[in-house]
Amino acid sequence: MCTPCCLSQLACCCGSAACSCCCSCCPKIKQSTGTRIMYALYFLLVTIICAIMMSPTVEQEMRNNIPFYSDLCEKLNAGENCKTLVGYSAVYKVCFGMACFFFFFFIFTLRVNNSTGCRAAIHNGFWLLKFIGLVACCAAGFFLPEEETFLEVWRYVGAVGGFIFLLIQLMLLVEFAHRWNTNWSSGVKYNRLWYAALALVTLVLFSVAVGAVAFMGLFYTHPEACLLNKIFLGINASLCLIVSLLAISPFIQKLQPTSGLLQPAVISVYVMYLTFSAFSSKPKEMVEKDGVNMTVCVFPFNSGTESDKKIVTIVGTIILFGCVLYSCLTSTTRRSSAALRVCRNSEPETERARCCFCFGDDTDDYDEEKTGSGQNVVYDEREGTIYSYAYFHFVFFLGSLYVMMTVTNWFHYDDHKIEKLLEGSWSVFWIKMASCWVCLILYMWTLIAPMVCPKRFEA
Numbered sequence: 001m002c003t004p005c006c007l008s009q010l011a012c013c014c015g016s017a018a019c020s021c022c023c024s025c026c027p028k029i030k031q032s033t034g035t036r037i038m039y040a041l042y043f044l045l046v047t048i049i050c051a052i053m054m055s056p057t058v059e060q061e062m063r064n065n066i067p068f069y070s071d072l073c074e075k076l077n078a079g080e081n082c083k084t085l086v087g088y089s090a091v092y093k094v095c096f097g098m099a100c101f102f103f104f105f106f107i108f109t110l111r112v113n114n115s116t117g118c119r120a121a122i123h124n125g126f127w128l129l130k131f132i133g134l135v136a137c138c139a140a141g142f143f144l145p146e147e148e149t150f151l152e153v154w155r156y157v158g159a160v161g162g163f164i165f166l167l168i169q170l171m172l173l174v175e176f177a178h179r180w181n182t183n184w185s186s187g188v189k190y191n192r193l194w195y196a197a198l199a200l201v202t203l204v205l206f207s208v209a210v211g212a213v214a215f216m217g218l219f220y221t222h223p224e225a226c227l228l229n230k231i232f233l234g235i236n237a238s239l240c241l242i243v244s245l246l247a248i249s250p251f252i253q254k255l256q257p258t259s260g261l262l263q264p265a266v267i268s269v270y271v272m273y274l275t276f277s278a279f280s281s282k283p284k285e286m287v288e289k290d291g292v293n294m295t296v297c298v299f300p301f302n303s304g305t306e307s308d309k310k311i312v313t314i315v316g317t318i319i320l321f322g323c324v325l326y327s328c329l330t331s332t333t334r335r336s337s338a339a340l341r342v343c344r345n346s347e348p349e350t351e352r353a354r355c356c357f358c359f360g361d362d363t364d365d366y367d368e369e370k371t372g373s374g375q376n377v378v379y380d381e382r383e384g385t386i387y388s389y390a391y392f393h394f395v396f397f398l399g400s401l402y403v404m405m406t407v408t409n410w411f412h413y414d415d416h417k418i419e420k421l422l423e424g425s426w427s428v429f430w431i432k433m434a435s436c437w438v439c440l441i442l443y444m445w446t447l448i449a450p451m452v453c454p455k456r457f458e459a
Contacts, residue, residue, distance in 0.1 A: 031115070031124060032385075032386040035123065036387075038127055039396060042131065042134055043098070043399065043400070046134070046138065047403050047407075049094060050091045050095060050403065051407060053086050053090045053091050054087070054088070054091060054408065056086075091407055091408050092141075092151055092155070093141030093142050094141060095400050095401070095403065095404035096141045096144075096154060097136075097137035097139070097140060097141040098400045099161075099397050099400040099401060099404075100137050101133065101134045101137045101138075102393045102396040102397040103393070103394075105123065105389075105393040106390050106393040106394045107390075108122070108123075109123055109389035109390045109392075109393060110390045111390075112385065112389045113384060113385060114384050114385060115384075115385060120385070158405045159405060159410070160401075161398045161400075161401030161402065162398075162402040162405040162406070162410075164398055165398035165399055165401065165402040166431075166435060167438065168395065168398070170435060170439045170442055171442055173270055174263075174267070174442050174443050174446055176266070177262070177263040177267055177443070178258075178263055178446065180263075180266065181198075181259075181262040181263050184197060184198050184262070185198065185258050198262055201265075202260075202261045202265045205262075205265035205268070206244075206261070206265050206268065208272075209240065209265065209268040209269050209271075209272050212269075212275075213237050213272065215276075216233055216272075216275065216276055216279060217233060219297070219298075221297065222285075222296040222297055225285045225287045225296050225297065229279055229282075229297055232275065232278075232433060233275065233279075236272070236275050239271075239437075239440050240264065240267070240440070243264045243440060243443055243447075244264040244265075244268065246264075246444065247260065247263060247264045247447060248260065251451075255450040256447070256450060259447065263443070264443070267439060267440065270439060271436045271439060271440060274432050274433075274435050274439070275432075275433070275436055277432050278430075278433045279297070279429075280298075281425055281428040281429045282297075282425075283425070283429075284296075284298055285297055409425055409427075409428065410427045410431065
């Protein structure tokens with residue numbers, strides 16, 4: 001029973017066959033989906049390694065629990081207690097290798113329009129060989145000459161790539177909000193329950209946004225300090241109110257009948273999250289009260305025990321890398337690519353309202369291949385590629401740079417630790433605050449674009 005499945009897995013790792021699970025009870029998987037998941041797993045694996053490299057706790061545990069740790073480090077030429085394998089410079093080198101891996105595949109898959117060619121077969125298979133290649137790329141980063149010059153130049157390359165990836169991530173959020181509203185609105189004419197669902201979700205999201213404003217007004221402002229917090233909280237809340245009124249204004253409704261309150265609700269929640277994250281990332285402020293210096297405008301957990309700080313860091317890290325993976329995987333679909341060009345995606349009449357509208361399309365009439373006793377693979381790219389292979393790898397290339405800069409705290413990398421991912425840094429504060437404004441500007445542009453570029457919108 002296991003022999004056919006094992007052979008199929010060997011073909012997946014060392015040949016051009018699509019990857020699948022051994023378990024036959026797993027639902028069928030599309031070839032395009034399986035390929036993107038495998039690349040995402042590679043990306044996640046390297047990201048975890050980078051986080052470990054920035055953790056002195058892990059380094060200490062390895063030193064205490066691995067026998068002959070010092071001797072092993074000397075044999076590997078990794079310096080005393082493997083100092084060259086930890087810290088921001090090690091993360092830069094590993095991410096350099098991962099970025100080179102995805103950039104090579106970006107060049108390699110340019111102008112690939114179908115899955116029958118040799119380059120498409122390499123993109124969709126040979127996973128063991130590609131894993132070995134990824135490991136070799138990451139290891140080669142430790143043998144680069146002129147280390148100081150490399151780190152200085154690569155830092156600015158990473159900053160530019162990280163900003164571009166952040167911009168793509170914000171554009172995807174705007175596309176997600178429009179797509180959600182369009183999909184659920186398409187079901188209103190057939191079932192009034194979809195209208196109730198739209199109203200309920202919109203009410204919940206706006207309640208969360210208003211609650212976030214009240215929470216930050218309570219914990220992140222102080223009568224004698226935190227002037228920036230007061231100013232930016234007022235600005236961001238006002239901008240969210242403006243875009244909400246703009247979305248339901250008569251002249252916008254005339255051009256975009258599907259525009260409603262759901263989209264500004266999604267944008268407002270995300271802007272409030274970014275505002276909260278920016279306030280949490282700002283260096284702590286002190287005020288003197290009764291002759292005693294007190295820390296003000298901090299999240300309650302951040303001033304508590306070490307276990308509280310670890311919980312906040314873990315949750316923030318999961319949200320961060322979840323957003324990165326979502327951006328990498330969804331930004332390469334045809335629908336998202338069209339939306340990022342600010343043109344009409346699809347009319348409500350062509351949509352089928354679904355709760356899980358993000359996953360998959362309605363057209364599932366593809367050939368299936370039985371992989372022995374294992375999972376069935378749906379070859380959905382017989383006639384053409386479902387997504388752009390080159391653009392897919394380019395987004396992962398930018399994602400590698402974004403992860404590198406985020407894990408090392410952007411430009412404040414000196415003595416940084418992964419345990420301090422959410423602690424104060426002015427560079428992170430301004431990056432997140434600027435992200436709020438860019439997100440709001442992008443959404444406002446999607447609302448007024450039909451007036452500025454009517455021909456492009458009707459195309």
